[in-house]
Amino acid sequence: MSPDTSPEAAREVSPRPVETLTARGLRTRAALLDAARVVFAGSGFAESRIADISRVAGVAHGTFYTYFSSKEEVLHAVMSELQREMASERPAHTAPPSPAQGIEAAHRHYLRMYRTNAALLATLEQVATLSEDLRTMRREHRRFFVDRTARAIQRWQDAGLADPGLDPTYTASALGNMVDRFAYVWFVIGEEFDEDKAVETLTRLWVQALGLDHEHPPSPHRRPRLPGRSTSTS
Amino acid sequence: MSPDTSPEAAREVSPRPVETLTARGLRTRAALLDAARVVFAGSGFAESRIADISRVAGVAHGTFYTYFSSKEEVLHAVMSELQREMASERPAHTAPPSPAQGIEAAHRHYLRMYRTNAALLATLEQVATLSEDLRTMRREHRRFFVDRTARAIQRWQDAGLADPGLDPTYTASALGNMVDRFAYVWFVIGEEFDEDKAVETLTRLWVQALGLDHEHPPSPHRRPRLPGRSTSTS
Amino acid sequence: MSPDTSPEAAREVSPRPVETLTARGLRTRAALLDAARVVFAGSGFAESRIADISRVAGVAHGTFYTYFSSKEEVLHAVMSELQREMASERPAHTAPPSPAQGIEAAHRHYLRMYRTNAALLATLEQVATLSEDLRTMRREHRRFFVDRTARAIQRWQDAGLADPGLDPTYTASALGNMVDRFAYVWFVIGEEFDEDKAVETLTRLWVQALGLDHEHPPSPHRRPRLPGRSTSTS
Amino acid sequence: MSPDTSPEAAREVSPRPVETLTARGLRTRAALLDAARVVFAGSGFAESRIADISRVAGVAHGTFYTYFSSKEEVLHAVMSELQREMASERPAHTAPPSPAQGIEAAHRHYLRMYRTNAALLATLEQVATLSEDLRTMRREHRRFFVDRTARAIQRWQDAGLADPGLDPTYTASALGNMVDRFAYVWFVIGEEFDEDKAVETLTRLWVQALGLDHEHPPSPHRRPRLPGRSTSTS
């Protein structure tokens, strides 16, 4: 094993790295992580107590510190896990018949996923600005989704299906925000909406905003990227 | 649950109603309110201390309680004030030549306003779910903007300028979120954008999503698809 | 009053500066300082609890932090006070008839003073190396006594009373240590001694070591500073 | 009072007597003892953690308790070892030509030895008063050195080399302290000295204090003043 026996190493970070944990340790850590998720979702970050997390996990108060060195650290771990889950869930495995139908399916899936995790996502919203660390995590998570959408928009533009005058990244960011925020207002702030109507409206807005509802023949003289309105108004 | 997170607590009347204050009292109260705004913007809600607010206001610690009965109460007062300011600011003084230009001006104005108040708006985001009281305040504030936009959409639809198949309220909510969230991601989360390009993209997305870029002859057989207002009002 | 109302100043050190305290505050601070002295003397530093100090002072636990920000800080204050007392106590106001008699009086006084404060001085010993801060305080306090003794030695040398071959500073340091340490071994470690005999021995050792028991005529050819033994051995 | 500061606790037998250990066990115990020495020297007693000692020794945290029943117990073991080493080191192999030269050699050796072990000796100073047990150990260790010096003084007195008016024990204690404390102030408190000058000054002070620099004819009428040994033994 040959650990670091130098006196300088005497002061080390308390929580043992995850890779060095025994099976029992991994089980306890998982229990704490699950408990933290439940507690954060139920009380928000500020009102959550380490004592609550330990109690829900069924371990002694001190055991918490065997695995995490602070409330911030579990929070980080919980949120990483949540975002990993959100990123890995894939709504459809078969290619949708049309962009519009794919968008509709994605919207429905996103809204349902949001509703399921609403309490925890509300907490994520609360803490997004608490530390630079979390802000960075948030930015990177967003970028994952934005990039995915931006690539789709690019593909549609290349295929002559979407308005080529839109910047894919700005557009993906804006339209993504629209759906994400709609879900937040609905499930967290408590505005009331009807699912079918919400999906329908959001989809129609995307389709029309992207110009997916009519063709965009690749005209040889490149049209100005922005803000070129339709020719009829000029 | 801690004693003062219940919605009733925040609704409690101030130690002394504002109307009964002397001129000196009003001045002190205003100083505290300003100080709270600065401190909340600088530290967020959880990290702000009554002691900080008092010190910044230049009054003794105990004086705070002459005007507010709790931290929640100042928060409420600060946020009310902010939302009142945001609602009263009017961007354009002359009627815009076209909906698209009006939208563009509104977007630019909103983004600039957001940038100015970013820190406080970030705090508002943090606390939105802290109490039912704040959640309600948030809902009502949103409704003010959404209704204003919904009325505009309705007008454009009635004038044959906008897609009549869109529900004005759902649409106003979704498009409003898009801009609000874009500003948040930019000024709070720290994504980087260019103002002109942002305004252009957001405007183009609104215009195309609403179908403001082509005509919508009032064909009676298409109107009923979505629960828009009854045709008799136009 | 015009305090610092800038937001940057919001985060300030907790304990209000002593000069700004009211009479009541000064009283409480003094009570805490006295209590700390008692508790440190009784339990040593490591075993003393803030709770003990507060209880002995008759104030609430939190009140401690109104005046000191940590156990280290009171310790520092207590030790400063002790050293100030030790430095200001003057044994004799009349010039002693001879150096030897002055030394004897000083020794007796030092031993009695040590016995009185033995418990607290034992604590001082314990903590001397706890922080650079305390180590510095210790060094400076020592220097005060060493310098005083060194000046006396210098005077005696100039008057032809003491061995001119001794470096006043090294000598003062060494002889001072001898007495200080004798007291420590006696009153703290628990070795048993008789006061008269102790004073007599220490004084005789000083007198002979310094050569105060015979004359040192200022020979025109400066004798080698060190280690020149008596001429009889060469 | 806390459970383990009583003298009995430190006297408790180790979980398993050293004699019954296997070769492997002896090796582990030695590793822990060495580690404790390093950690105590580096962090002092209060700031040293069993976890640190175990880590530096390269064994699991729990293994510590196979060999020692508490932190106090290792401390005791470490300090015993240190004092055994200090007592067994013999500076000179050949008889010194004169008392003065012997004293000088002893002083130089002592100062160097102190410098080498300064950190651990500083810790010893810190803990000297922590328990009656340690205070006793300290007293006995001191007595060993004091007795050795006292015997030398006695011999010099009997040979007519040293002032017969000095009590050998008091004198040995006082002069021993002088050197020991000088080293402490130098290597622990951080006062700055030059080795040659220090050795010279300390030696000169001893020599003159003891009167080794001139003869002391055994005049029978002066001898009885202090309780030196009875003249019949010489």
Add this chain to the structure above:
DNA sequence: TATGAATGAGCTTTCATTCAT
């Protein structure tokens, strides 16, 4: 009204020690 000292519940964190494997 204003002041600033006092309060103490509440939470976090540490770490010596135990114990199942």
Add this chain to the structure above:
DNA sequence: TATGAATGAAAGCTCATTCAT
């Protein structure tokens, strides 16, 4: 013997709120 996870008593410290002046 060795391991490393679990325990929980003990402190430390914070800060919203109260209160005497």
